[in-house]
Amino acid sequence: MTLNVVQRRRIEVLVDRPLAPLLAELARNSGITSYSLLPVLGGAGHNGVWTDEEISGAQAKLIFLTVASEEKTDRLVEQLAPLLDSHGLVLFLSAVDVVRGQRF
Amino acid sequence: MTLNVVQRRRIEVLVDRPLAPLLAELARNSGITSYSLLPVLGGAGHNGVWTDEEISGAQAKLIFLTVASEEKTDRLVEQLAPLLDSHGLVLFLSAVDVVRGQRF
Amino acid sequence: MTLNVVQRRRIEVLVDRPLAPLLAELARNSGITSYSLLPVLGGAGHNGVWTDEEISGAQAKLIFLTVASEEKTDRLVEQLAPLLDSHGLVLFLSAVDVVRGQRF
């Protein structure tokens, strides 16, 4: 590849919709200001089956997606760790390549 | 990273919406009980262009996403293999890191 | 894994909705005819916060997702590079495994 590709971390957190602002806040604390929110239709896990058809948005979830440097990722994951159980979050980390690496 | 990160497989299956319960069933047979369903707006492939604006949900698709151990992944992929062509599925596998590895 | 798994590239481009046809066109030029469009609810970045609740679809974004060979990926990324800044695209590349590799 002729372009300047650098490796970053991709963080995905599945989270209840009302908690999305909390995640944005924690990300900011870790130096991460860019993220995207992806809808999720439903799913199943240790706490049973769910769908987003509920009238109360309280059960609907979304995926908080951000791509960041290893360092910022570590800071964010450290902050998230205590919340994983108490707030019922699900966290996935993976490798991703980006161009314009200084942005991430 | 100070947290106990372990590697798992991320399985994504693009599937017609009415077939989602079938996938959940096959996943269960493979020992996978956690998954998420992501909406897809449209796309293109060997069978032409599609969008989810159809009145009949029969053409709308979603992504069945699950993160599981290598072993369970293999079992699921084996079960999926014969369906890929007959049911028009598209399957992606990739590496993902998780904390609380015993959950996956 | 007993199945014939081959490695491909996963390309994700976050893009304004009106620009999706342009991406499909560039992909076609690179020999890529299969893709999926995923909705995005909102996000934040260098250009501020956004949500898709706008009446004008002009600010809503989606993720253009395609899995393709290394070679086609390179061609597409090369075409995309000049647009990243001018059209405000965000590009992620990662590794993915597929079965039925000849399709991708």
Place this chain on the structure above:
Amino acid sequence: MAIDVGISALLSPMILFFILGGFAGLVRSDLNVPDAMGKAMSIYLMAAIGLKGGISVAEAGLSSQFAIALLAGVGLSLLLPVPAFAALQRVGAVDRTNAAAIAAHYGSVSVVTFVTGSEILNALSMPPAGYMVAVMAAMETPAIIIGLLLARSTLASGPSIPKSAMWHESLLNGSVVLLLGSFAIGLAVGKEGAAPVLPVFDAGFRGILCLFLLDMGLIAARRLRETRNLTWRLIGLGIALPVLQGVVGVSLGTVIGLDVPTAAVLGILAASASYIAVPAVMRMSLPQADPGLSLGMALAVTFPFNVTIGIPLYIAMATRIGA
């Protein structure tokens, strides 16, 4: 008379909105009806026709005519797929599985075609019997079972949705439950009990139908553009099948003694092809069938044909042979 019916139907705002939607779809306008709006309108329409049907049966009382029409409808749904299956294989040159899937669509019914037909009849001051809503609901699923039997060789192999799930989907699918449920509510509360809700379900009906048909026109046109594999033979069958089935329906309706508008509606139901309930079941039970083919025929060929030309034709036919 046939021409009169046709022209007056084509000039109704409902059909004109359908044509507008079709035009917008064909010229690739970005006019776009959100998915949720389309679904909301179809829920509204089904609740409204169920309720209105129930109310009119509550007014008229249950009759033996109702039972006979019900039997005729179910019989049509069970038998019409068989000749369609043969024609699709021989004339249409599609394989067994696809022929069975398409035949199931044509044996079943299209709610929107029914509604459009009823509205055209009402506008002509020829109101059909209220119980036809229940007949329609009963006609939705028998064809599915026949379709699956016709394809049975294919059903043997491979993992698939359990049979029970399929039965469940056929018998308790959303539109059947909503249509019959609203019908029962209309029957229970009668005209007086329903009065407070009629501004929405009666006065609002035709206006919402306009917007719904606008959406249907867009969808049909887009489907037509996107459909591949749709040969001229299949397009021909997409017109021939409804005409033939419409003739059978109107004739049977006349023979069993239905009045002219009610016999016309039986013909409209026989002629119409499902594009909502059946595709979802087929996708589950016959995943090898190409939904592009069956939906392409039902939605992009037969539905527009019926709404613009077919319905006036079946009405004219019922008027002639019923007089």
Place this chain on the structure above:
Amino acid sequence: MAIDVGISALLSPMILFFILGGFAGLVRSDLNVPDAMGKAMSIYLMAAIGLKGGISVAEAGLSSQFAIALLAGVGLSLLLPVPAFAALQRVGAVDRTNAAAIAAHYGSVSVVTFVTGSEILNALSMPPAGYMVAVMAAMETPAIIIGLLLARSTLASGPSIPKSAMWHESLLNGSVVLLLGSFAIGLAVGKEGAAPVLPVFDAGFRGILCLFLLDMGLIAARRLRETRNLTWRLIGLGIALPVLQGVVGVSLGTVIGLDVPTAAVLGILAASASYIAVPAVMRMSLPQADPGLSLGMALAVTFPFNVTIGIPLYIAMATRIGA
């Protein structure tokens, strides 16, 4: 009388659509009301009841009765969670955090239960006072604060949403703003000024309520099926709590001199449990509480109970002790 009220309520199209939705949900029909349609209908309903309440206060004039009813409502919302909290821990055997969260739901109110109750009263020609819309809006949030105080030991630990965000969410949540805003608009423009918009907000009201209750029936039934951890004890409390709170509300309303239908509405508000505003705040401020438990009780047990049995009961009670 109680039985009469009950039967006439159960035979209204509104309640029958709720039962239809519940049936479809229980038999796992794939009938599905899109999320956006449900939200659209609830926005419409809140705007309509706010507006209608404001118009009727504009007609009747502001009264000291209004102020007294407002105080009574806020008092109920502040005090009812306390006995509920105790009962949930002792009888229901849930932990402190969950007891506090559930108690907050029961102290707050359900807009749809209010609307259904008002419609039943209107159908009985017993219209309640228009200002009860404002009383309802005022009752939404005090219970939340009490609930959080009851759980305060849990609040100390770990990172959490800043308090200001929580206050903000409680006081400016969408339904409060929309209800009070529409109420103010109705008050400002009066009956004459609102005339051009009444075809939508008045004539359309009951029909839309039917479709909304269809959705609510589906949601309640699905929630019932999906809920785990819901013990028989908690199901029992899901019926006992509204009855007891309803008695308290009706009695208080009668004591402070409200007329019979208005006292009945105060009972209905006390008996109802929130499943829209409160769950969202609790998820933010008490994430350790299980939303399945509180939503399961409020939505799958108490709401159906109130809509079918509770409301006629509270009305009968108000009629008896108010006469």
Place this chain on the structure above:
Amino acid sequence: MAIDVGISALLSPMILFFILGGFAGLVRSDLNVPDAMGKAMSIYLMAAIGLKGGISVAEAGLSSQFAIALLAGVGLSLLLPVPAFAALQRVGAVDRTNAAAIAAHYGSVSVVTFVTGSEILNALSMPPAGYMVAVMAAMETPAIIIGLLLARSTLASGPSIPKSAMWHESLLNGSVVLLLGSFAIGLAVGKEGAAPVLPVFDAGFRGILCLFLLDMGLIAARRLRETRNLTWRLIGLGIALPVLQGVVGVSLGTVIGLDVPTAAVLGILAASASYIAVPAVMRMSLPQADPGLSLGMALAVTFPFNVTIGIPLYIAMATRIGA
């Protein structure tokens, strides 16, 4: 007179719902109108105004006035961007590309501003000519072409959407097709033919407009909060441009002999800035322009200004110079 018009406009439920939405957005209430509901309402509103415009032209007959007004509208859409472009560069201090993009928004029109203006005129018993719907549709796109010409130096470089796609998007965009199509349907069926659908499209119109303006208020306020780079100079232009363009529109309308309310509508159209059709085209053809700037000005500054202050102003002006 101006003040009277202003107060009566501000007290209409429509404008009050807009203010309520704006309030909710500014205090960051979580009140939220689903996207699909907003789109559904705008489809409804466009179909309704198209239809009603067509019906009233069918009543009044086609006139030479119509042709003259059409020419005037197209001329305004073509010429107004030029001074706006200059002012945006000199006074607003934005670069060439952004100036061109913003100028295109201001040359084009806002359907909702038009509808609100027409409703206010109707409430004042000053109904404008029905053909103005067609004039509005014709004014949507010429400004886009001028905007792109003004920015042409930028267009040369880099890969971009093919020109044909851009033309297609401008001429066949959804709102133009829907407005003109419904207009044609209204013209074809006339008042009598449309009678069955008028309960929805006429009686329901103002109520739905209330809910739509609630949503618009929310959107405008949120956009105002989220917009960066919006300098005081640009905010000033967001008020000065509509006033100046409104004056030009009203004057031109009076000069070419339109009656007072129709000239007022021409002024309203000239003053309004597009935030639906134009942004989508600009995003495709001028991706270097910042949509935050143009949308921020059109939606968060000019639209609220027009709806609350501008429209009464242009009406008062037309009344004064037309008398």
